[in-house]
Amino acid sequence: MTRGCRPQGRVRVGSTFGLCPLRPPGGYLHLVAMFRLQGSKVLAVDMTGDAVKAKNGSMVAYDGQMAFKKLTGGGEGLRGMVTRRLTGEQMTVMEVKGRGTCWFADRASEINLVDLRGDKLYVESSNLLATDAGLRTGTTFTGLRGASQGNGLFTTTVEGHGQAAIMSDGPAVVLRVSAQYPLTVDPGAYVAHQGNLRQSFQSGVTFRTFLGEGGGEAFQIRFEGDGLVYVQPSERNTIAGDL
Amino acid sequence: MGFREMNSKMIEATVVPGQRLYSQRGAMLAYKGEVSFTPNIQGGQGGVMSMLGRRIANEATPLMTVEGSGTVLFGHGGHHIQVIDLTGDTLYVEADRLLAFEGTLQQGTMFLGAQGGVMGLVRGQVTGQGLFTTTLTGHGAVAVMAHGGVFEVPITPQHPVHVDPQAYVAHHGDVRNKLSTALGWRDMVGRGSGEAFQLELSGSGVVYVQASEEKL
Numbered sequence: 052m053t054r055g056c057r058p059q060g061r062v063r064v065g066s067t068f069g070l071c072p073l074r075p076p077g078g079y080l081h082l083v084a085m086f087r088l089q090g091s092k093v094l095a096v097d098m099t100g101d102a103v104k105a106k107n108g109s110m111v112a113y114d115g116q117m118a119f120k121k122l123t124g125g126g127e128g129l130r131g132m133v134t135r136r137l138t139g140e141q142m143t144v145m146e147v148k149g150r151g152t153c154w155f156a157d158r159a160s161e162i163n164l165v166d167l168r169g170d171k172l173y174v175e176s177s178n179l180l181a182t183d184a185g186l187r188t189g190t191t192f193t194g195l196r197g198a199s200q201g202n203g204l205f206t207t208t209v210e211g212h213g214q215a216a217i218m219s220d221g222p223a224v225v226l227r228v229s230a231q232y233p234l235t236v237d238p239g240a241y242v243a244h245q246g247n248l249r250q251s252f253q254s255g256v257t258f259r260t261f262l263g264e265g266g267g268e269a270f271q272i273r274f275e276g277d278g279l280v281y282v283q284p285s286e287r288n289t290i291a292g293d294l
Numbered sequence: 295m296g297f298r299e300m301n302s303k304m305i306e307a308t309v310v311p312g313q314r315l316y317s318q319r320g321a322m323l324a325y326k327g328e329v330s331f332t333p334n335i336q337g338g339q340g341g342v343m344s345m346l347g348r349r350i351a352n353e354a355t356p357l358m359t360v361e362g363s364g365t366v367l368f369g370h371g372g373h374h375i376q377v378i379d380l381t382g383d384t385l386y387v388e389a390d391r392l393l394a395f396e397g398t399l400q401q402g403t404m405f406l407g408a409q410g411g412v413m414g415l416v417r418g419q420v421t422g423q424g425l426f427t428t429t430l431t432g433h434g435a436v437a438v439m440a441h442g443g444v445f446e447v448p449i450t451p452q453h454p455v456h457v458d459p460q461a462y463v464a465h466h467g468d469v470r471n472k473l474s475t476a477l478g479w480r481d482m483v484g485r486g487s488g489e490a491f492q493l494e495l496s497g498s499g500v501v502y503v504q505a506s507e508e509k510l
Contacts (some may be wrong), residue, residue: 089445090443090445090505091443092442092443092505092506093443093445093505108458108489109507110458110489111455111456111457111458111461111503111504111505112447112455112458112501112503113455113456114447114454114455114456116451119489154445154447154503156442156504156505156506156507157507158442158506158507158508159441159442159443159504159505159506159508170441
């Protein structure tokens with residue numbers, strides 16, 4: 052998405068159907084695989100000899116010539132491999148290379164396209180379906196937020212110029228956060244975020260919670276700064292949901 | 295006649311006297327008019343021999359005959375439904391994916407070994423289809439169930455299509471299929487990309503692929 056395409060204020064952007072063409076500032080330096088959505092649950096990638104990284108085993112069909120190769124350690128080298136083992140953010144990634152169209156899908160999850168223009172996307176490794184081969188992936192510490200989401204203290208980051216596809220349980224809404232409009236999200240419904248955002252952990256625990264009369268919204272994550280947050284219409288099981 | 299899609303998970307069928315409909319037993323959701331549902335012990339068309347054939351081939355899903363006049367709503371298990379109109383060609387589909395089909399279609403069972411010999415058998419085992427599959431031939435509509443949405447990929451002689459066996463739903467047309475393997479040393483040491491087996495479909499026709507790797 053280009054700057055001009057972004058709506059002002061907090062607006063539901065809807066699923067980013069690749070409406071705004073991807074154009075890195077320096078123009079196309081290399082061949083870029085084109086990501087497009089076919090329906091809301093299938094990702095089609097048109098490739099002309101270039102490569103994409105995708106979740107292991109998520110290919111459902113292809114035409115043309117394709118080669119599938121598992122990237123040990125997510126293609127991040129030995130250090131990345133060790134980090135992923137230690138942080139529990141293992142992901143099995145394969146590199147798909149070839150000419151033609153390749154279709155990806157996973158357990159009928161809804162798919163959202165994310166355009167990255169030098170900024171960083173934070174996403175759970177289990178929610179990441181495919182990325183452009185030119186994007187760098189890594190792990191980062193999330194602290195209390197991760198623990199409250201019920202998926203560990205670490206999360207996956209994707210950065211660079213290109214497209215990524217993330218999965219959500221139900222169609223995700225993209226909420227914009229700006230300086231005037233901070234956003235608070237249920238940890239169980241949070242999927243991913245991108246941009247320059249600070250996150251803080253908010254607790255609504257009162258004496259009622261201890262009496263077992265809490266509203267089921269004991270913990271929230273608050274985002275401040277400038278960026279986008281992806282929220283799914285479904286809640287994972289978290290500690291916060293029980294309180 | 296034919297089927298009308300109410301939404302992605304429900305279809306409406308019009309039943310007129312003299313034209314029967316077959317559907318999976320228990321898939322009726324609601325109906326209007328005078329419609330009768332009779333369990334079909336034979337599990338479809340043909341005589342006792344066809345029944346035996348299906349039993350042996352393990353392609354015998356409980357079917358029921360729908361007759362009368364009125365409209366019937368069908369749906370099952372919240373699965374997505376794809377309506378396929380056949381115009382004289384043959385649809386290959388697993389019996390448990392069949393939700394409903396018109397009586398004008400000729401139902402049959404095909405031995406996978408008949409197409410591709412031993413590789414056909416291996417293919418059936420790998421894809422979980424077993425050794426047999428169901429065929430429907432003629433003119434009429436078929437409602438097929440799939441997990442997640444279905445999308446169709448056209449197959450042309452110049453463009454063969456490769457499909458993940460678990461995501462394959464059905465295909466029709468003049469299509470040859472074979473199992474292609476991309477087994478390498480990586481797979482042997484448990485470091486495969488998860489795409490070791492693919493169905494290669496070539497010829498001319500259409501293949502239906504679901505947005506999931508889960509069986510029904």
